[in-house]
Amino acid sequence: MDLNVLFDVGFILIFIGIIVLFIGMIREASKSSNQQEDKQKTQVGGVIFIGPIPIVFGSSKNIAKWMLIVAIVLFVLLVIFYFII
Known part of the structure; x- marks a missing residue:
């Protein structure tokens, strides 16, 4: 490619x-x-990658769970792209 x-x-x-x-x-x-x-409750979360290690944070357990799923998906994609290139 x-x-x-x-x-x-x-x-x-x-x-x-x-x-x-x-x-x-x-x-x-x-x-x-x-x-x-x-009145609305805002929930925030995120994923930070330091090398291959994801750091997941969120304002609630539900958001943290979703960010963990996002981190796993991103990690798998990174590994796949690493082996393709």
Whole structure:
């Protein structure tokens, strides 16, 4: 596989991610301005990879469980891509 193709695919994925991020921010901003009286509980979580080791965090057990699933999927994809290239 040509390295230029991998570069292009990576660049396109980053660009799509930025677009999705902005769309989500706009949706949340419009939703919060329309429903100021409703009390909403926000849950956050994330995955940080330091080398091959994922660090998972979340504001609740449910979100932490989902982030663990995301970490496992990302780890498997990283291993697959490592052996392909």
